[in-house]
Amino acid sequence: MPTDFRPADPGSVGNRPPETSGADANVVLVAKGIVKTFGNHTALNNVDLALHAGEVHALLGENGAGKSTLIKIITGAYTPDHGEISVDGVQVQFTTPQQAQSAGIGTVYQEVNLLPNMTVIDNLFIGRQPRRYGLVDRKKMAREAHRILSQYGLDIDVHAELSTFSVAVQQIIAIARAVELSGKVLILDEPTASLDRTEVEKLFEIVRRLKARGLAIVFITHFLDQVFELSDRITVLRNGRLVGSETIGDLDRTSLVRMMLGKDLAFVHAEMAADDTEPSSPLMHFRDFGRSGSVNPFDLTIHRGEVIGVAGLLGSGRTEMARLMFGIDTADQGALDIDGQKICLRAPQDAVSQGFGFCPEDRKVDGIFGDLSVRENIIIAMQAKLGWLQALNRDEQMEIAEHFIEALDIRTASDDLPVKLLSGGNQQKVILARWLATDPRFLILDEPTRGIDVGAHAEIVRMISRLREDGLALIVISSELDEIVSYSSRVVVMRDRSLVAELRGAEINPSSIVRAIAAQDAEAAE
Amino acid sequence: MNPRYRPLAATTLIFVIAYGLCILQYPGMWSTRILGNFLTDNAFLGIAAVGATFVIISGGIDLSIGAVIGLAGVVVAVLVSHLGLHPIAAFGIVLTMSALFGAAMGAVIHFLQVPPFIVTLAGMFLARGLASILSQDSIPISHPFYKTIMDLYYRLPGGGRLSAIGLLMLLVFLIGGLIAHRTRFGSYVYALGGNPTSAALMGVPTGPVTIGIYALSSLLGGLAGIVYSLYTSAGYPLAAVGIELDSIAAVVIGGTLLTGGYGFVFGTLIGVMLQGLVQTYIVFDGTLSSWWTKIAIGVLLFLFILLQQLVFSAHKAGTRLKKAAA
């Protein structure tokens, strides 16, 4: 991290000392009475928002609360039906993202929205390249790029393509671009979703510096810890309405969650996975299972009726391990025994025929068939298992779908609705139903609760426990330690592509998991 | 070497080697005369291929190029031979019309959000149909201005002739390269090919750029039509049928990725030259039948697609490893 952190443009940013009192003089952007409807659905109903210079403002709410609609209105991607926006006291009306940008509002989206096929320089300057004699001045751009990035502690080859850098670096470039371009308001939409802990620390460091520089920063996240760690002020939306806007000191966790949910916290964790007696019969045994360059060989025995939680940072090899267990990537060493029989996993088909199921981390990309109906999404894995000749007819399909819609409480108007119209939580349940329909004995769930609202979150957690009671073996990968602790009968910890620890019984608590994950840093320090 | 230069380097290398082998077999192919004819004979294809390069880098496709060439030729012929306009005036009219035609396609693609494949297919039918309605036969152009231009050439050492239209093609490539790599518009084209959503969020005016890309493609199609009419001294509604495929082949052989986002205008020149080389070789050989040209170009196309696939999948794998290590 650089120690000298001078404001790029003192004129426009302003060096006012940050105040947390929220005096009106400090207000950069005000949105008042914003209304936005899509068809007959009201996404935002009379919402206000005021952003202050030198503050980090967390914008919270469940999925569908209207956060992203509000952001899109502030950044000019949508135009509101009613209401007004003013920047520095001047009323504005954005019809394009460019207008919002030039008015000082910069945005960094969840999936880093840059251009992977272009160079770092292009990504920093596209749309505003300096020109000489009508042509783009490349030398000047390279100099500027180095200067800008050095402020963020990045010393990289600015002529290299963006896709050659890690997500964290790309994110910093995205922030650098947004700040250079806009300089008054910086909107960070779930910036930490795909970063590991050290990367998050780095990012927060940068955000704090930008805050000190007088930027108004909007921070959208699902992680409540991070909200309390970073924010000065919190605004909560629910069902398109403003629930409240408070400074951080006036809030505690419980009241925040209550604001988001509109009710008391539905799921109380730490109903501990009861007994620490070893579940009865072993189901399968991965021996020296691994794939070079992806997961180092690991040993793992899985029993019927147990939930194995997998903890570890992003990039620790947890998802890779899951892919290996499901035959998406093939293991190049080791063996798998199921009920004493040696099984070869060459493709997902092999895993499915053994009664495996896999809910992938990225629902949208790897999970749902958006345009297909809820019914088809539920029966497809079962149909794939049956083969193309034994087609389920419509009545059979409906029967299966109806059963799971009811059993998992999937909220959909009909089983004929395209699944893309469902909320994230319900989509997750559809994918779960898809695998339950195949009558599995072993389920792998990769981040089953990521990005879904708190209510559905609780239901999924309950479901995991119920499936365990039904005798299924489950592997659940999750970043939320509280959650892992609540349902796991065993926890394995991944680090540096290796399985490094196995915790049971009383060892299963957040602090020992954190210790196991963090052991590496301790070793490195020695 | 930066992996994205590899297809371009490979194309260039293959062209040099292939040309070298040709010369070994037929030393007569090593002359400025042959090179000059290369440029003259492929001028219209080259000019059209520059337009195709922009379209393909932006992630689109333009099937209407050949039809626009035909239509432009017929309109020039009608204006000059039937209506007695001076060719320069006719050129101005045709180029304006072509650009507007492309702009209209670009507007439909952008505003209706429909695949360019189907829009430019409609454009192809429309342009070819209009050309056929204007005239079903070839209209000869015998204006003295045409003769003047075709007699203009620069004598190369060794007796070769760099004709006006050959020179025009090189000029188009030069300007095309400048636009692609040294202007904002050029960077917008790459941005659009990389990720249109990101591009829009980063402030790239996607609408005007899309319209501009297809306008440029059709403008160059119109220019290629004019060149074709100069080359053949006539306007023919069925001229340059299927040229869009040759130009797409030239672009791909030249190292541009058909999925968009990567590519070089200069590579397209090599791609055009490589196709010309195949034809020239078959002419020199004399015993080989013309269909071998198609087969050879098909094989070349396949080899380069395969090469790109290898380079880019290796590239991606490298990125993934880096990410995992980070």
Next chain:
Amino acid sequence: MRTPSVKRLLSPQLVALLGVLLFNWIVFPGFFDVAWRDGRLFGSLIDVINRGAPVAILSIGMTAIIATRGVDLSVGAVMAVAGAVAATCAVTGQPVIIMLLAPLAVGMLCGLWNGFLVSILSIQPFVATLVLMVAGRGVAQLITEGSIVTFNDPVLIFIGTGSFLGLPMPAVIAIALMVGAHLLVRRTAIGLFIEAIGVNRSAANFTALRSRSLVLAIYAFGGVCAAIAGTIAAGDIRGADANNTGLWLELDAILAVVIGGTSLMGGRFSIPLSVVGALIIQAMNTGILVSGFPPEFNLIVKAGLIIIILVLQSAKLAPALHRIFKQRPVKPSIQTSEKTG
């Protein structure tokens, strides 16, 4: 399965076909006249079915390909190759069975090649099939050695020009193929698998669908369809014309599929509606011919048709149009109808 068939009767494609036919009838009152002569039906309407058959057959194979987010540009060239093979077999006096199977085998081989590039090497379908589109016609010319090979084989000529139950053979083949293919995809799970792959290839992988082999098979089927069309075309002109057989028909086939409502972005598809699309194209062709317009207008009309489809299917305009005409009920909102318990 009851409600969909009623809906299908009212599909915009059939309405459009009826509209085109009615228009033809207005400009040419004898359009619907059908005569029975020499044991077969004659008339403009029959002509539409007969002439439309090759594109219809191509569109049957193309539908499944487009539904998986692919495209096959090579079908026209494959037609030429298959025609050349059939003609060569006929001229060299091969047994009938070989003469009929050889083109199909070659067509399947071409399709497998395309499928291999798309499915195994993961090359973008447009480029992958461009290779064979460029080279295929050269191969066809290689087979016929650049000349038009003519033949007198009665079987091939029957396939191209004969009749069965009064209907022209090409139409009979097209209908049989359509019904067969439709039953194959809808009575088995293949249709669902194709749609799943087209909607989300990655999710299909995670769901343990055998996407690779299915895509390979689909392109092979497309090649077989093209070979059938090529054999018919050869029988029709009693010869193989490597230069012109099936020239640009791939575009008509793609157009037919798009008219039939399958999106170029993959997903939902209907083989019968693609065939209706092919008939619409042919009905327009015939209409322009019988009404005395110069045939050049055909291209313009086709362009106009595409523009109309684009406007109707456009993601941006369609909702507005529906609102104006109130054709469809508003999609049920999820929020208003949550299940209770």
